Structure formats: structure tokens, C-alpha cells
Amino acid sequence: MPILQIRQAIRDAMKEEMERDERVFLMGEEVGYYNGAYKCSEGLLDQFGAKRVIDTPITETGFAGIGIGAAMCGLRPIIEFMTFNFSAVAFDQILNNAAKLRHMTHGQFGVPMVFRGPNGAAHMLGSTHSQAFEHFYAHIPGLKVVAVATPYDAKGLLKTAIRDENPVLFLESELMYSVKGEVPEEEYLIPFGQADIKRPGDAVTVITWGQGVPVALKAADLAAAEDISCEVIDLRSLRPMDEAAIIKSVKKTNRAVIVYHGWPNGGVGGDIIARIQELAFDDLDAPVLRVCYEDLPMPYAENLENLILPSPERALEAVRRVAYKR
Amino acid sequence: MNQSEAAPDPAPQGDTDNAVDAAYEAKLRADYDGQSRDDVLRDYREMLRIRRFEEAAARAYTRGKISGFLHLYIGQEAIAIATQQVMEPGDRVVSTYRTHGFAIALGSDPKACAAELFGKAAGLVGGVGGSMHFFDKARGLWGGYAIVGNHIPVAAGHAFASQYTGDGRVTLCFMGDGAVGIGPVHEGMTMAGIMKLPIVFVVENNQYSMGTPLKRTLPVEDITARAAGYGFASDRFHVTSVQETRRRLGEAVERARKDGKPTLVELITYRFRGHSMSDPAKYRQKEEVDRWRLNDPLERTLMALKLIHKVPEAELDADDETIVAEMDAAYEFADKAPVPQPAARFDNVMAEGPYYGDSATTRPAGVE
Numbered sequence: 001m002p003i004l005q006i007r008q009a010i011r012d013a014m015k016e017e018m019e020r021d022e023r024v025f026l027m028g029e030e031v032g033y034y035n036g037a038y039k040c041s042e043g044l045l046d047q048f049g050a051k052r053v054i055d056t057p058i059t060e061t062g063f064a065g066i067g068i069g070a071a072m073c074g075l076r077p078i079i080e081f082m083t084f085n086f087s088a089v090a091f092d093q094i095l096n097n098a099a100k101l102r103h104m105t106h107g108q109f110g111v112p113m114v115f116r117g118p119n120g121a122a123h124m125l126g127s128t129h130s131q132a133f134e135h136f137y138a139h140i141p142g143l144k145v146v147a148v149a150t151p152y153d154a155k156g157l158l159k160t161a162i163r164d165e166n167p168v169l170f171l172e173s174e175l176m177y178s179v180k181g182e183v184p185e186e187e188y189l190i191p192f193g194q195a196d197i198k199r200p201g202d203a204v205t206v207i208t209w210g211q212g213v214p215v216a217l218k219a220a221d222l223a224a225a226e227d228i229s230c231e232v233i234d235l236r237s238l239r240p241m242d243e244a245a246i247i248k249s250v251k252k253t254n255r256a257v258i259v260y261h262g263w264p265n266g267g268v269g270g271d272i273i274a275r276i277q278e279l280a281f282d283d284l285d286a287p288v289l290r291v292c293y294e295d296l297p298m299p300y301a302e303n304l305e306n307l308i309l310p311s312p313e314r315a316l317e318a319v320r321r322v323a324y325k326r
Numbered sequence: 327m328n329q330s331e332a333a334p335d336p337a338p339q340g341d342t343d344n345a346v347d348a349a350y351e352a353k354l355r356a357d358y359d360g361q362s363r364d365d366v367l368r369d370y371r372e373m374l375r376i377r378r379f380e381e382a383a384a385r386a387y388t389r390g391k392i393s394g395f396l397h398l399y400i401g402q403e404a405i406a407i408a409t410q411q412v413m414e415p416g417d418r419v420v421s422t423y424r425t426h427g428f429a430i431a432l433g434s435d436p437k438a439c440a441a442e443l444f445g446k447a448a449g450l451v452g453g454v455g456g457s458m459h460f461f462d463k464a465r466g467l468w469g470g471y472a473i474v475g476n477h478i479p480v481a482a483g484h485a486f487a488s489q490y491t492g493d494g495r496v497t498l499c500f501m502g503d504g505a506v507g508i509g510p511v512h513e514g515m516t517m518a519g520i521m522k523l524p525i526v527f528v529v530e531n532n533q534y535s536m537g538t539p540l541k542r543t544l545p546v547e548d549i550t551a552r553a554a555g556y557g558f559a560s561d562r563f564h565v566t567s568v569q570e571t572r573r574r575l576g577e578a579v580e581r582a583r584k585d586g587k588p589t590l591v592e593l594i595t596y597r598f599r600g601h602s603m604s605d606p607a608k609y610r611q612k613e614e615v616d617r618w619r620l621n622d623p624l625e626r627t628l629m630a631l632k633l634i635h636k637v638p639e640a641e642l643d644a645d646d647e648t649i650v651a652e653m654d655a656a657y658e659f660a661d662k663a664p665v666p667q668p669a670a671r672f673d674n675v676m677a678e679g680p681y682y683g684d685s686a687t688t689r690p691a692g693v694e
């Protein structure tokens with residue numbers, strides 16, 4: 001099986017979908033001549049031309065809205081945010097137009113489109129460029145929110161996202177574009193709402209997604225060395241969320257830790273805990289813990305950033321605590 | 327503080343005490359020169375349908391039948407009628423929360439419109455939108471947006487789709503004078519300019535953004551001064567008749583369709599009611615409103631019918647009665663129509679229906 005980087009898997013997903021469906025186009029800053037700020041659209045301008053691979057001015061609200069308006073006319077836009085930090089500028093378009101129009105128009109219009117780009121902290125980018133947006137978007141009915149951590153998932157889920165009839169927020173990671181993995185040559189799609197067990201185990205459930213996945217897997221390695229067996233569940237999609245997979249695992253392990261990028265207050269992590277306590281209260285042997293950003297803006301200085309980010313060591317500490325092994 | 331000096335250039339002139347003086351009549355005759363009786367009568371009826379629909383809405387609101395925000399278009403009807411007349415099948419109107427006029431003008435069923443205002447299942451959008459979110463795709467009404475300015479990029483997206491597919495359609499995007507300062511307007515227009523989209527942006531300058539006249543929020547008097555910065559054509563005029571508005575909007579639409587060049591049009595107009603039903607409009611004086619009444623396109627059209635075409639009062643009265651009866655019937659229908667089923671709130675959230683797990687906290691009661 002070919003080994004690809006995540007950025008290539010994303011590129012291939014877009015390329016195949018654009019070959020399959022004339023209505024699909026890619027729009028964003030530097031997606032064409034520059035081949036993408038993170039080279040996710042390498043070669044697409046050459047193959048599809050400027051009509052379908054469209055460089056925009058720096059107008060997140062403008063091109064997010066163009067995508068929405070085009071989707072309402074039956075096109076299939078892929079809108080690339082250079083990073084999701086800049087989607088904040090287009091938040092109203094996503095919240096009030098993309099998410100609501102199907103409902104507000106009583107189904108006269110749909111908004112089949114993808115907003116994609118890197119999400120969460122990278123390395124030493126400071127407070128405005130190091131934020132995790134799934135917590136904002138997963139709050140909103142009408143949207144789907146997906147986060148990917150492997151080339152296989154990236155390709156299969158992006159193809160699903162492009163074909164979906166709803167607006168999909170597709171979250172990647174700047175630091176993970178070079179992560180390599182096997183990607184089948186033949187076509188495949190991965191449905192939304194299906195978690196993937198990235199590592200089976202039976203003592204502690206570690207729930208994670210996106211950039212949290214490598215952290216959780218590393219923590220599981222460290223825990224294994226201490227004889228604690230972790231089951232690492234990659235949710236892959238946060239809305240819809242595979243509640244059943246979480247509950248099944250928690251009923252087995254009776255313990256859970258959630259590892260993710262983003263602040264603790266009001267985010268997806270707390271939402272997962274609420275579901276666990278509602279559906280598996282009697283199965284819990286320990287409080288569910290979260291390992292995420294400290295509740296602080298992200299500083300530039302490397303030592304400070306490292307204190308705030310969820311690390312394998314902090315995740316291990318949480319795993320020990322829920323396993324009462326410390 | 328009173329700020330009743332909002333009238334821009336060209337301000338309407340006239341002696342309000344003696345409305346139909348010689349100057350008024352001469353101007354009227356000049357403006358309606360060459361218009362057939364049938365055409366003027368048609369324009370009058372169409373405008374009157376909007377006005378009577380909205381007067382009935384205002385009464386229903388006062389009786390507590392309509393809640394939420396209700397923004398009336400009274401005074402601006404000629405714009406919607408002229409727009410309908412310049413559109414070809416498939417062309418799109420994208421508008422604001424002040425949008426009943428476009429719905430009625432484009433042929434939406436007054437029954438469905440009234441039912442929407444009443445929050446009924448038979449409403450234009452099933453009772454989920456209310457006054458601010460009228461959409462009627464089949465008739466070219468593409469909204470219905472209530473976050474000021476956020477439809478401008480969306481409308482540009484419709485025009486982009488026309489360019490992408492070559493469907494030959496034109497998008498007409500309307501906004502208020504109060505919208506011109508907000509970011510999405512700038513971004514949407516920038517994109518439309520750079521991509522040369524088949525679109526017409528129309529600012530309905532009705533003198534106020536809620537209680538604020540434009541001169542307090544825009545450093546230049548002429549909104550269309552912006553057109554040059556986007557590479558648009560522009561036009562700016564005072565809306566006093568359907569035919570003149572039709573002619574000039576028509577030019578802009580043609581420019582969009584034939585040359586793919588956007589136009590920014592500023593229409594100088596006036597709303598006679600408050601911003602919404604909850605606004606008594608104390609920021610302006612009666613004299614100002616009276617002065618603008620002289621230029622109310624509906625009143626002028628009525629005068630043209632009487633003075634130029636000598637249409638008998640009885641015929642005009644009969645017309646009016648027919649329209650009032652049509653609108654009364656629409657509101658009666660709305661009043662009697664059933665409210666949406668409880669399960670209707672699950673509809674159209676997602677394309678494939680709502681998805682929920684087993685958590686009762688996150689799953690709405692009664693969802694399958």
C-alpha cells in the first residue's frame with residue numbers, strides 16, 4: 001500500500017473528488033499559484049485551472065460567504081482557511097448562514113460544502129494562531145465537525161465531507177501534515193460518526209481526536225510500560241459523535257481520560273464527560289479527567305507553551321490517577 | 327435630541343400644505359409622460375398590494391397576532407415592483423429582514439406570507455423564519471437575511487455560481503444604508519469586483535439605520551463613491567416612480583448579464599413607518615415625513631392616474647377594495663391555519679434528518 005503524508009492524502013481526496021464532480025471547486029488564500037500555505041493543494045491549479053482552484057484576497061468572510069452562496073446554487077465548494085484561527089473572522093458566515101440556511105429556508109436550500117484547514121496550536125505561534133475551533137463549531141446544530149490524525153482517515157473522511165449534503169468543518173493540523181501512513185490505492189470513504197480504536201486496551205479509555213491522537217498514543221505507550229493498558233479511541237468526528245463507541249469502551253474499562261487541544265471550559269471534553277456520566281454512571285470507578293490546554297492564552301515562549309499544551313506526560317499522569325496508580 | 331435633517335441631496339421639494347400645486351403637477355406630467363394607462367395602473371395595483379399587505383400586518387401585530395420584529399417596507403414599494411419588472415426567470419433577489427415587499431412583488435402567495443408572520447405551518451418557510459426570513463426560491467426570492475450585511479458575500483456566491491455554470495442569471499442584492507459600514511459588505515464587494523460577477527448591489531437608502539441618519543455614520547454623502555474602489559459601475563437616484571426605477575435598475579441588470587460587470591446603485595427613498603413596529607420614530611419630525619410623502623411613489627402614481635389618465639375614483643376605489651379583500655382573506659387564512667407540529671422542529675436541521683446518540687440531554691424530546 002502506498003505511504004502518503006496527510007497533506008498528500010488531503011490533496012488526493014480533493015483531486016479525486018474534483019475529477020469525479022465538476023461542481024467541486026477549491027477556494028482560499030494561496031491555494032492556487034502558491035499550492036497552498038501548507039502545500040495541500042499541490043498541483044491542483046495545474047490540473048484544474050484557475051476556474052476551479054481559486055486564489056482569493058484576504059477576505060475570510062467574503063470567500064466563506066461566496067462558498068455558502070455557491071453551495072446554495074448547487075455547487076460543492078471546498079473553502080480552505082489558511083488556519084482555522086482565521087475562521088473566527090468568518091464566524092458569522094458559518095454560524096448564521098452555513099449552519100442555519102437549510103433550516104431557515106425550510107429546506108428550500110441546502111449548503112453542501114467543506115471548510116477545511118489546520119486547527120489548534122502548532123509550534124510557538126502565539127496566542128492568536130494557536131487555537132482549537134472544534135469547541136466553537138461542535139456547539140452549533142446544522143454543522144458537522146471532523147478532525148483527522150492519519151493519512152488514511154484524512155482521505156476517507158475528506159471525500160465523505162465533500163459528498164455530504166451539509167456544511168462540514170474539516171480540521172487538520174499544521175504539525176501533522178507530514179505524518180505518514182498507508183493509504184489504499186482503491187477508492188474508499190469513511191462515514192462520519194464512527195470512532196476508530198487506534199489502540200485496543202482494557203484498563204483506561206483514552207478518548208481523543210485530531211492533534212490529541214499522537215499525544216494519547218504516546219501516553220498509552222508510557223502507561224503500557226507501567227502495566228496500565230489504555231484503549232485509545234479516536235473520535236474522528238465530533239458532530240455527529242460516536243457516543244456508542246465511547247460508552248462501550250468505558251463500560252469495559254470503567255475509567256476514562258480525554259486528551260485534546262483546546263481549553264477546558266465549555267468545550268467538547270466537558271460534553272463527552274456529560275454523556276459518560278449520563279450513560280455509564282454506574283460503570284465508572286473514577287472521575288473522568290481531561291488533559292487539554294491550561295485555561296490560559298497561548299504564549300510564544302517555548303517553555304511556557306509546553307506547559308500549557310497537553311503532553312504525553314500530563315496524559316500519563318491523568319491515566320495513573322483514574323487507574324489509582326500513583 | 328432631534329436629528330430631523332436627514333434628507334440627502336436630491337431632497338424632495340414641495341409645499342406640503344398644498345400638495346398638488348402647479349409645480350407638482352408639471353413634474354408629475356413630465357415623469358409619467360409616455361406611460362400608458364394600463365402600465366401605470368398595473369404599477370399602482372402592484373404597489374398597493376404590498377402596502378395593503380403590510381398595513382394588515384401592522385394591525386395584526388397590534389392585535390398581538392404577530393410577535394418578534396416586524397419591519398415594514400411602506401414607502402419603498404416601488405423598488406420591489408421595479409425589481410420584479412427587470413428580472414428574467416431564474417434571476418435572484420437577495421434581501422434583508424425588510425423583505426415582505428419583495429415577496430409580494432415576486433408573486434409569493436399573500437396567504438403563505440401572512441401565515442409566516444403568524445408562525446404557522448403553512449407559512450412561506452413553515453413558520454420557522456418569521457417576518458425577517460422570507461425565502462421563496464421558486465419565485466426568485468433568495469432571502470430574507472437579518473444579520474446586517476452578512477448576505478452580501480452570499481449573494482456574491484450566487485453570482486459566482488452563475489459565472490461558474492454559465493447559467494446567464496443575474497443576482498440583485500439589496501441592503502440598507504445602515505449596512506454599508508459593516509465588513510462583509512466590503513469583502514463581498516471586493517470579491518465581486520475582482521471576479522467580475524454578474525451582480526447588482528442596491529443600497530436602499532431610506533434615510534435611517536434605525537434612528538441614525540447616514541451622515542452620522544458615513545464620512546461621504548454619496549454611497550456610490552465606493553463603486554470606483556471595487557471597479558463597479560454606479561448609479562444613484564431618487565425613487566419617485568416605478569418606471570424610472572425600472573429603467574435604471576434595468577441598465578444595471580443588463581450590464582451584469584451582458585458584460586459581467588457589477589453595479590452599485592444607491593436608491594434614495596424613505597420609510598414612513600418606524601424601523602420596526604416597536605419604534606415610534608421620535609427621532610424625526612412630522613414635517614420631514616410630510617415632505618417625503620409628496621414623493622411617495624405610490625401616492626404619485628395614484629395622482630398620475632387621476633390627473634393624467636383621468637381614471638374615475640370609483641374604479642380606483644373598486645381596485646383598492648379588491649386588494650384589501652385579498653389581503654384580509656390572507657390574514658384570515660393565517661389566523662385559522664394550524665401551528666407547526668411539535669416534530670416540525672426537527673425538520674431541515676440536517677439534510678438527512680437529525681442525528682443523536684442515547685444521551686437524553688443532547689437528544690431533543692421525541693426525536694426518532
Ligand SMILES: Cc1ncc(C[n+]2csc(CCOP(=O)(O)OP(=O)(O)O)c2C)c(N)n1
Nearest residue numbers: 424472473474502503504505532534535536
Ligand atoms: C450585524 C447587525 N448589527 C445590528 C443589527 C440590529 N439592526 C437590525 S436592522 C438595523 C438598522 C439597519 O438599517 P439599514 O441598513 O439602513 O436598513 P433599514 O432597516 O433602514 O431597511 C440594526 C442596527 C443587526 N441585525 N445586525
Ligand SMILES: [Mg+2]
Nearest residue numbers: 502503534535
Ligand atoms: Mg435604512
